[in-house]
Amino acid sequence: MTIDINLKREIDLSYQVTIDTLPELSFDTKVAVVTNPTVSALHLEYLLAKLTAKEVHVITVADGEEYKNWESIELILEGMFEARFNRNSLLIAFGGGVIGDMTGFTASIYQRGIDFVQIPTTLLSQVDASVGGKTGFNNKYGKNLVGAFHQPKAVYADAHFLSTLPKREFAAGVAEVVKMAVCFDADFFAWLESADLNDEQQLSEAVAKSVQTKAWVVAQDEKERGLRAALNYGHTFGHVIEKETKYTGFLHGEAVAIGMVMANDTAVALGWMSEEEATRVKALLERYDLPTSYKIKDVDTFYETFYLDKKSADSAITFIIPKSLGGVEITDAIDESLIKKVLGQYA
Ligand code: NAD
Numbered sequence: 282m283t284i285d286i287n288l289k290r291e292i293d294l295s296y297q298v299t300i301d302t303l304p305e306l307s308f309d310t311k312v313a314v315v316t317n318p319t320v321s322a323l324h325l326e327y328l329l330a331k332l333t334a335k336e337v338h339v340i341t342v343a344d345g346e347e348y349k350n351w352e353s354i355e356l357i358l359e360g361m362f363e364a365r366f367n368r369n370s371l372l373i374a375f376g377g378g379v380i381g382d383m384t385g386f387t388a389s390i391y392q393r394g395i396d397f398v399q400i401p402t403t404l405l406s407q408v409d410a411s412v413g414g415k416t417g418f419n420n421k422y423g424k425n426l427v428g429a430f431h432q433p434k435a436v437y438a439d440a441h442f443l444s445t446l447p448k449r450e451f452a453a454g455v456a457e458v459v460k461m462a463v464c465f466d467a468d469f470f471a472w473l474e475s476a477d478l479n480d481e482q483q484l485s486e487a488v489a490k491s492v493q494t495k496a497w498v499v500a501q502d503e504k505e506r507g508l509r510a511a512l513n514y515g516h517t518f519g520h521v522i523e524k525e526t527k528y529t530g531f532l533h534g535e536a537v538a539i540g541m542v543m544a545n546d547t548a549v550a551l552g553w554m555s556e557e558e559a560t561r562v563k564a565l566l567e568r569y570d571l572p573t574s575y576k577i578k579d580v581d582t583f584y585e586t587f588y589l590d591k592k593s594a595d596s597a598i599t600f601i602i603p604k605s606l607g608g609v610e611i612t613d614a615i616d617e618s619l620i621k622k623v624l625g626q627y628a
């Protein structure tokens with residue numbers, strides 16, 4: 282005998298990203314703000330002054346990518362159990378991508394899933410990490426290898442928070458903005474070349490354009506079956522650089538910047554991008570003091586490390602290679618010899 286379990290359904294997971302001064306937020310449920318000591322010291326007061334709820338709790342976890350782990354998730358869960366959260370309770374992720382990813386994941390598993398809201402406080406998290414519902418944490422096998430797709434109910438990106446960002450963290454976010462433009466929008470790229478992202482108004486326009494671009498991608502491919510993988514442009518090379526430098530040499534966005542330059546060199550070698558276009562991307566990254574070069578000690582070892590990237594299938598490495606400016610190809614059909622020739626330019 283077979284019995285059908287009929288689960289066909291349409292779920293509307295749509296939500297809005299508000300790019301503006303944080304509005305008054307009011308919830309008739311218990312709420313926990315998940316944050317870290319850095320963000321809390323700088324901005325918690327600002328948030329709490331605008332937040333009303335049945336009960337407001339604050340759960341603080343240690344700051345840093347090295348704390349994006351199961352122990353921190355446990356701490357968040359403990360805070361929720363202690364406060365007797367139920368399935369209607371809400372989490373607010375208040376911090377950068379690390380806090381956003383962990384809070385989203387915890388929301389996805391607490392009593393089999395509750396709602397959460399993103400209030401991203403870094404440029405990187407405003408333009409990328411807070412949108413699209415990828416959540417998770419790191420373990421000894423690698424970064425973001427455990428996680429879930431769990432969309433937030435809303436995202437509030439307030440420029441107020443960015444004023445306290447260290448310069449390098451700001452630039453790391455700019456790298457992700459450039460990523461969106463190179464992959465999907467030549468006009469946006471040209472605009473970025475003439476813009477100054479240190480200007481508040483122009484920064485806000487860049488955040489909006491980046492979020493629109495990401496929203497367009499996620500709407501087509503929420504679970505990364507295809508197009509969404511293009512958002513990993515620069516990451517295949519960048520992850521190896523992060524790994525080789527033991528996650529301490531470069532911020533993620535900095536490694537991605539170098540990775541984008543390497544991907545562009547590959548595009549030039551393939552005849553997919555002109556030298557002039559590749560130079561323009563490099564110049565834009567360098568204007569924000571992003572690194573664009575890296576000394577490769579051993580090309581073969583660097584190449585082998587690609588296989589540790591979870592985005593690579595068992596036997597083939599997936600590369601995200603731009604096609605001119607505003608286009609991109611997701612491919613696992615690039616010759617090892619060509620990639621090694623490109624890597625050789627950095628050895
Ligand atoms: P982060 O969260 O570690 O923040 C960087 C640093 O800035 C931290 O020390 C943080 O405490 C501090 N900070 C945050 N807001 C601040 C503020 N307003 N003023 C001063 N300091 C502030 O790093 P990140 O770059 O925001 O995010 C990187 C993480 O995001 C990685 O773990 C990455 O895997 C993840 N990510 C996720 C997605 C996604 O789609 N879910 C996309 C991209 C990146």
Ligand code: GLY
Nearest residue numbers: 409413415509512
């Ligand atoms: N930052 C990659 C993604 O959201 O898919």
